[in-house]
Structures are given as structure tokens and as C-alpha cells.
Amino acid sequence: MIDKLEMFIALAREEHFGRAANAQGVTQPTLSAAIKQLEDQLGVMLVWRGSRYRGLTPEGQRALDWARRIVGDARSLRQEMRVARQGLSGDLRLAVIPTALTVVSDLIAGYAEAHPNVRFSVQSNTSIEVLNMLENLEIDAGLTYLDNEPLGRVTTVPIYSERYVLVAKAGHPLLGGPVRWADLADVPLCLMTPDMQNRRIINQHLAKAGVEVTPQIEASSIVVLVSQVVNSNLATILPVRAAEIFLKGDDLGSVPLIKPDASHTVGLVAPQREPFTPVLATLLDRARALSAAVSN
Amino acid sequence: MIDKLEMFIALAREEHFGRAANAQGVTQPTLSAAIKQLEDQLGVMLVWRGSRYRGLTPEGQRALDWARRIVGDARSLRQEMRVARQGLSGDLRLAVIPTALTVVSDLIAGYAEAHPNVRFSVQSNTSIEVLNMLENLEIDAGLTYLDNEPLGRVTTVPIYSERYVLVAKAGHPLLGGPVRWADLADVPLCLMTPDMQNRRIINQHLAKAGVEVTPQIEASSIVVLVSQVVNSNLATILPVRAAEIFLKGDDLGSVPLIKPDASHTVGLVAPQREPFTPVLATLLDRARALSAAVSN
């Protein structure tokens, strides 16, 4: 039963019988049969049938919610028993928005040291992807914005508050002192792509300041943005925490962006399902401690 | 997997391999094997082994919590899909403390009419049993006291507030007007057995009034108590709502018990597991409506 629910979740995620089967490590006929049996056992159609996948029925959608719960809890059970057997161990899968990537090390540095049997995997994603993957049980927790766009049913732990700086090559004319958002008209910029919430936030501030900006370069990685800044006269806008790591040398400079002194909270998101697994509970504790340390 | 978790729950409840197997409709070797496999899959011992059942290990206790969740959610999934298929239907199992039995009809009268395919089963239990059965998934909801003893992780809907009356055969000397708890010294009484919370509440009030009472007859059913009252000079103490149904004729009389004007809240308890199944959600709605109607 639980296996079939796993396959059902995979099918809903992949929207394709073959790919879902592959993701589950079974053949396509096996997955087809599993879905069919699930439908027989529950007595309802879960998937619109045709010559190809055409989405979930309303009942299927509802069943998907339950399936995620059940499968998630079953995994939690297994993990908790493994922890009881051999101490804190297992995988902890994190998805993180690009501008929070540097915070990951603060979050997991001590953790990894204290619990060498816990393996971390970190991937960079948009905030929307983070939330989707959390729902789909593809990750255990995420780092993303907490207060700008709706989150859904998740547990949150705020960690720090983002503030923005303008980053440019040393000698750039705007690097003299604080820059207002309104000053950015006609400044050549490179920014994140619009699928990134960071970019949407920046757009909001620019719009509020009455400025329209067309970045010459868009990228989904801050490494790309900073590289551009180093090698051109473009400037970029980054959260302080994300920019710091690039400002160690003297080839780049930064100044605060003010008026407004924009601020957005970034923090940990995890499934709202208590009790938490030990591995996740420990991470949440670390996040809370980190949050306290940052605000002091 | 889910089948094995069901067997594990049954074993924890019955504390006996043979009985648990019987309750699950399988043979004892099948259940033994299932528990063994569960232990192998999870990699931990769940049950203390010996020549007989000796309780759960700490890991087993923890696993039991998860098992209840998973099995409960799996049942919810099945129920919700059946409701999607054929409208509100299925079983709704209620456990009720004796003094709230008359409220059941108020609660389910309209429900049963509106949804003829929902079958109700009602049993009378102590408040502790109600909570245990709720945990063990043996019932879907219960009616019990909400504010006297700790409840655990449950959803509650208050329905009405209990007030107490002294019930006695017509002509009993105390039936003239309100009676204080302190007046009950030396009054021959019959009361519920001490495993009933109702009795414990009454004991509290009597103790607070400085009175010690040794009932001549104890029973776990109010029908027994009232029958005694009808056929003897004993009086009894009952909540108004429970007494009303017996006071239609003129062979019995009742007077309020005052000083203090004791009051305890009785209401519906259900597992704290959202979303609720449709059958249970409907019951909770009815309870809230009933609560509003009563307090007007």
C-alpha cells in the first residue's frame, strides 16, 4: 500500500508514467498496475485516463494530500528507528534560494561536526521550487523568504533579515556613499532572473521608487552576477549576506541601498508535521540558535 | 507495511499475540511473523521478547505513535474516497460517558436523518476508556468531560455545561428546595462507581463541602442508579441532562444542588489530526451547532 502511494506521488510529480516508474526504480507496467490497484482499492478514479497522462481527478488531488502525509510519516518512522539504532544519521536534503546559499554553512557547520553520520545535500532553487519540493517530499527542509509571498502549511524558523547593497567594481561612481533606490534609474545593472523571488522583491522596491530598470544581464546564480560586475562596469543588487563573501578583496565595492531601507526575513521552512524526525528537529534547533545569535 | 502496523497496534492494545492475531483475523504465526518483519525492516526491537508478551521497548512505544498516525491516515484516505464515491457513508463509532448518553440523540438525530448511509455505533465507557480508545483508533470520537482531567492531544468541541441535581423518590424529605452539598452528610445515597469521572467530580464537591459519604450502592450505569432510587429511599446525584429523561412521571423528584453551583463542561473529543474525514468533520459541525443552540 505504501509503495503504491509512493508511486502515486511520483506520478503526480513527474506527470508521466514512464518517468515516474523510472524515478521509483520499477518498470512502467509495474507503475501502471500499482495505480490501477490503488484506484480499485479506493474505488475511485485518481488519474484522468487517455492515451497519455492528463492530470489528477479531484479525488486524485485529495488522495495525493493523504498519500504525502502517509508516506512522509512512514519515512519519519523509519528514520526515527534508525536514529534509535545508531544515533543521529541519515540524509538531510536542503533546497536553498541563491541569495541564502552562504548561510547554509553557518547553519550546518556545527551540525555536521557534531553528527558525522548525517549527510547533507544542498541544492539551489527558486523559492517556488523550494516549496513545491517540500510538498513533494523531495527535500526535508528549505531556506527561503518567509514574509514576502505565501508559504502554505509549513513550519518556519526566521534566521536573518535581508538588507540590500549595491555592488560594483572599485571606482564605480556610485560607490561614494549610500544610494537611494530612486538613484538607480539609468544605472546599468545585472540582476537575477524574474523567476527568483529576490528579483521580484527588487522589482517591487524599484517600482515603489518610481524607477524602471532593464538589466543588461539576467542570471539565476549570484556567482554569474558577481563575475559580470568584476569584468564590466555593470552594478548589481545583492543582500548583504550574499555579497559579503565576494567583498574580501579590493576589486569590488559596495554601498547600502536606502530609502526605503528594505528588509525581508529569510529562514528555514520544514513540513508542518509533528513530531519532527530527530534529524530535522536538530536542524530546527540549530536554526533557532542561529537566529538568536544573528539578532544579538 | 500498513497491515503490519495494524497488527502491531493490535498487539500493543491486546498485549497478547494470540488475541491480537484473532482481533486482526489472522493466525498467531502470521502475526508473530509480521512483528518480526517489522522489527527487521526498522532494525530495532519493538517488543520485549520472552516466553510471553512483556511489553514494548522504548523504540516500540515511539513506533506505536507513528503507527497510529499512519494507520489512522490510511483509514481516513479510504473513508474520504468512499465518501467521494457514494456520498457520506460508513461507520461512526462513538464512546460516551454514562452521564452524557442522553445527549447522543441530540447530536446524531439530524445527522442520521440527513445521511442515512452513515451507521452509528455508540458504547458507554469511562472517560479514561474513551481517551484510550480514541488513541487506539477503536473509536472515531467520544463524548466526555473536557475540563476536569487531562485529555492529551485531541480536538475538543464543548457542548454543554453539567449542573447537578439530587434525585429521589417523590416525597423524599430533601425535595423541598435547593440542597447544599454540605447537607448530604448522612443522606443514604447510591452513586456511580469510582472509576467514573462523574463520581470523582462528585467526590471532589463533597470533600470540598467537608462531607464524607459512603454510598450504599455503586453502579456504572445511571439506569441502575435511577431504578434503585425508584425502589428504595436512596437518593442519587446526577447531572440535570442525564436526570431529565427519568423525571417525566411523578414518581421521582429532583432539586438543584447548590453551594457550590458546580459546573463541568462536557463535549466531543476527536483525534487531533487534520484534515478530518468528512464523516467526522460533519459530526464536529453538528456538535458546534448544538453547542451554540444550548448556550442560547
Added chain:
DNA sequence: CCTTTCGATAGAAGACCTCTATCAAGCAGA
């Protein structure tokens, strides 16, 4: 009209489950 993609179906091999029968350990009473 032909090709490709997608999901369903058939049939065989093997894994898994559940049963009956039986055993060994512990406990109780004589």
C-alpha cells in the same frame, strides 16, 4: 501517411504471505 510517444495488456518467473502442524519455554498446581 508514417513515425514516435505513451500507456495498457499478457504471460511467466519469482517473491511474499498465510496457513496448519508442531515445538520449546515458562508457569501453576499437585
Added chain:
DNA sequence: TCTGCTTGATAGAGGTCTTCTATCGAAAGG
């Protein structure tokens, strides 16, 4: 201490269920 009962584990047979490979038919795209 012996005997009989209770309790849970084990062995082995039978049957069910699952998964695989191979193949088909329908629909979409060029």
C-alpha cells in the same frame, strides 16, 4: 519435582501477489 497448560517461535506447503519482458493499440506530430 512432576504434569499439564499457556504462550509464542519455527518449519514447510500452498497459494497469492508482484514484477519483469515483450508486445500492442491509440494518439500526436511532422
